[in-house]
Amino acid sequence: MDTEKLWEILYKERNTASLQELPENFCEEVTEYMEKLREEKEEADERRRELVEDEIRNARMKVEDIIKRRIGKIVKLASSGMKTTPKGMLAEEEKIFEGVKKHVLEGKERIFALVTGEKGGESxxxxxxxxxxxxxxxxxxxxxxxxxxxxxxxxxxxxxxxxxxxxxxxxxxxxxxxxxxxxxxxxxxxxxxxxxxxxxxxxxxxxxxxx
Incomplete structure (x- = not known):
């Protein structure tokens, strides 16, 4: 993993409506990349350290943007009533999908009961x-x-x-x-x-x- 690969992933997430399938071992590769940069920063001279710090900041911004965009898509899918879990999700993203879907469904039932005066309605x-x-x-x-x-x-x-x-x-x-x-x-x-x-x-x- 490097900054160019992160940019490619971010570009796809920005320019497609569907959830993109991440590379295999995405989390592990990003973790290793960030660890490598931090180690390089510790060993670098002052001038090089500033460049590495910039690369770390850029990498973090890209990762945060990727996560933000993917979560936005996941929430949209879950709130649309989609019953099956979409492919290409990370384990933690699947938990978000199931959690949002559950809360949306429960909220819908509560609002329906509030509006109609009915209790215990089945979804x-x-x-x-x-x-x-x-x-x-x-x-x-x-x-x-x-x-x-x-x-x-x-x-x-x-x-x-x-x-x-x-x-x-x-x-x-x-x-x-x-x-x-x-x-x-x-x-x-x-x-x-x-x-x-x-x-x-x-x-x-x-x-x-x-x-």
Whole structure:
């Protein structure tokens, strides 16, 4: 590492909107470079010492500018709702990203609760994650069941259930596509009804019939 390489890195960060991937072992190389300059300063004569001091100041300014610009980009990415950690971050930068993302999300929820008067509202990110997990689990169990159920669903018992929360669209074992939302009362094949009740997103009514 030297002042020219630091300038190249700073130039890229200044002139691109995206976060630049730093050279491998960036921190170690900068540390070694600064240590080398400090040692050189101690051993140099008065005239040379002033030049080395200038180089140290310039190096520090470039490093500080690089860090400042990168943190600005990281905060912007985190506050935009980006769910995955961008590539090319240092370990400490990843902590900043996750911390900012968490605080922005919590702040959003607090403001939403303050404005609407609602308490304990779930975040959009949490709701989306739960919907995805429910869809995967439902599909997985349905595939497992479908493997042992004949192609025809004649004679499948139907249950009436009340939906407790919005859930993703899914295909029943009868081949039908079900689009349901909170408070819907719907008749489902027994297998699908049991899966939803087991997941806590639906409750059964006593009414049921056979086809």
């Amino acid at each position: 959009e990110e949490k709701r989306e994650k739960e919907d995805e997990e429910l869809a995967k689990l439902t599909l997985k169990e349905e595939k497992k069941i479908m493997g042992s159920v004949p192609a025809t669903s004649q004679g499948e018992e139907l249950h009436i259930v009340r939906i407790l929360e919005d859930i993703p669209t899914f295909m029943g074992i009868d081949g039908r596509i079900y689009k349901v939302k909170k408070e819907d009362v719907i008749m489902l094949p027994k297998t699908n009804a049991e899966i939803l009740c087991k997941r806590g997103v639906a409750v059964r009514f006593e009414a049921e019939k056979r086809i």
